[in-house]
Amino acid sequence: MLEWLSIAKGDLLDVEIQLIEIASKKLCLIKTDDCYYATATKCPHAGADLSKGWCEKGYLVCPIHRFQYRLENGRGAEGQGDYLPVYPVKDEGDFLIIGIKKSWFKFW
Ligand code: FES
Structure with a gap:
């Protein structure tokens, strides 16, 4: 089950890749010409x-x-x-909505 959380675009840096924190979870947010990805x-x-x-x-290339x-599905390149x-x-629009898997312990 996913929990959908929002983040204002105005709070983001104008860079290709950045670290964001949403609901105490750190994510890598990637902005391409077409869309956003979160990993x-x-x-x-x-x-x-x-x-x-x-x-x-x-x-996404590891440094x-x-x-x-x-980016689309997280699959490692061939051979990995x-x-x-x-x-x-x-x-x-002004917000990104990101789906985070709910931790089972949050149901209790
Ligand atoms: S730590 Fe990312 S490729 Fe090795």
């Missing part, structure tokens, strides 16, 4: 901060060992065999 911040390979990486041909993760958690983002 986990830690690289699945060895935990590097992906907000320090860059985008290349539809992939440490340059593993690549598809891993994936990066991604979160759905809706662009609602």
Whole structure:
């Protein structure tokens, strides 16, 4: 089950990749020419901060060992065999709405 949380675009930096915090969760927010993507911040390979990486041909590239993760679905590039958690983002004018998986313990 997803919890949809909003963040004002006015609170964002005008950069391609930035670290954001929403509902106490840190995410990597990527702005492309077409849309926004939200991913986990830690690289699945060895935990590097992906907000320090860059985008290349539809992939988020890790700044440490340059593993690549598809922006659309988090799938690692061919041969990596891993994936990066991604979160759905809706662009609602002045706000972005990001879907975060609800932790089971929040139901109690
Ligand atoms: S820590 Fe990201 S590729 Fe190694």
